[in-house]
Amino acid sequence: MDKYLLEIKDLHTYFTTKRGLIKAANGVSLKVQNGKTLGIVGESGSGKSVTAMSILKLFEHNQKIHSGEIWFDGEKISSLTQNELRKIRGNDISVIFQEPMTSLNPVLTVTRQISEVLMLHQDMTKDQAHARTIELLGLVGISNPEKIAKAYSFQLSGGMSQRVMIAMALACRPKLLIADEPTTALDVTIQAQILKLMNELKDELGTSIIFVTHDLGVINEMADDVAVMYSGQVVESANSKVIFSGKAKYSHPYTEGLMNSIPRLSDEKGKKLEVIPGTVPHPLDLPPGCKFAPRCKYATDKCRVEEPELVEVEKDHHIRCFYPESGVRSDGEK
Ligand SMILES: Nc1ncnc2c1ncn2[C@@H]1O[C@H](COP(=O)(O)OP(=O)(O)OP(=O)(O)O)[C@@H](O)[C@H]1O
Ligand SMILES: [Mg+2]
Incomplete structure (x- = not known):
């Protein structure tokens, strides 16, 4: 059996609006392993839901896949029509929404x-x-x-x-379960029960899961692999242990910022959490170069004009940054 059940390759999903083209997924690449959970995390508006809903083309009328490929279980499902995808939905792939x-x-x-x-x-x-x-x-x-x-x-x-x-x-014992913020509307006790349940079902039935959330704590609990999204792109993907180790050799500055914003039990009392300054760029006004550069404390002139590719920096660890080595980055040196 192939290691990967689902692969998204350079997906571009756009909305046509009166004010212009919104590139909600703007070159998304990710993979989901058989029987494992991929957590997709990122701030609001980063394109998590659009990416997840592109798999079965659960689209609004003004939304469409512009380019890219989605492969599921050996089949290129991005070429299928909505009607053909309807047969897969509820059979091989199931979806759970927030509400x-x-x-x-x-x-x-x-x-x-x-x-x-x-x-x-x-x-x-x-x-x-x-x-x-x-x-x-x-x-x-x-x-x-x-x-x-x-x-x-x-x-x-x-x-x-x-x-x-x-x-x-x-x-229908789906091969893939797509869960988009399935517990956000629930209180914490119920949330914990549902998450535990999903983990048990994954282990019992061997279902792969795509778990979308902006809650890093939940990702830490649920995900075997993590894809961090920013402004319509995956900026880092790796095994969850690598992402949460806090001392990985390579990391994306955005992931680093997200990690520093989680309170830790070991933190001294009163220590101020680091929050990434600024906001996700407006999709109709994307910066040239790296989309994260305007908020990145390590950004150089190169980052502001050239856009980095998603590169495999070590086995199964991808980063979209010109300076992926975490140890050697320091503010304003480059
Ligand atoms: N119906 C729509 N028309 C135009 N643009 C849209 C539409 N729905 C979403 N978008 C845009 O697509 C981008 C990605 O949205 P998406 O819903 O995927 O974000 P998200 O990461 O799931 O955020 P959240 O954490 O808030 O759920 C956003 O910039 C959003 O403005
Ligand atoms: Mg969403």
Whole structure:
């Protein structure tokens, strides 16, 4: 079996707007390993959701893949039509969104919704599908599955709806689960339970997961590999241990900034956290050269005019920076 289940190569996904072309994914490259979780992290507006939704072309009317390729399980799925992708959705690839309420159908009971998926994609009879639904609800940690199966989505709490969404997403034993901020709307206790559940399911079913969030703590807990996004591009990707080690030989200055903004238990009391000054550039007003240069304390004249490529600096570690060696960078020296 190939090591990678999904590969995105130089993806450009654009929005056509009255004010101009918004290059929301502007050369994204990343890979998801079989049976592993890739965490995609980055500030708001960096293109995480656009990248994740490009996989199944879950697009708005003014949105389209301009160029690039997406390969899934040996097939170039970026060439498929929306209709063809619909067959993959809920079969080989499932998606969980931030707002479970809006994704569940309010006029159908939980069992109807999950059963329909099973009957459609797995040729089950109604009775088989109902039995499997009860089993799935149990698997996602619902203690009274028979009762919940009869409920309508508006009768469920946020945490319960998200569990139902996960059960529905897993109904077809997908090879890939795309979860875009699946726990952001939930309180911390429920969030922790759902994350634990997703990890268990990954281990039991061998599902690969793309986990999108701007919460580094969650990434640390969930991800085997990490892709850090900035302004529509991946600026660094590596094994999660490398990213979170805090002493990697190579790192992107943006990742370094993100890491320095996480409070650590070992920090002295009252120590001020380093927050990266400035904001993500407006997509209609991108700087020339490196997109991060205006906020980078190490930026040189070269960075302000030339754009660095995403380069493999060591095995399975990619960085988009002219000065990827963390030890030798120092403010204003270059
Ligand atoms: N419908 C739209 N029309 C035009 N531009 C859009 C649209 N949706 C998103 N964008 C732009 O695409 C870029 C990337 O957005 P995206 O939603 O992928 O960010 P994100 O990293 O998921 O952020 P967040 O953490 O807030 O969810 C942003 O600059 C955003 O303004
Ligand atoms: Mg998003």
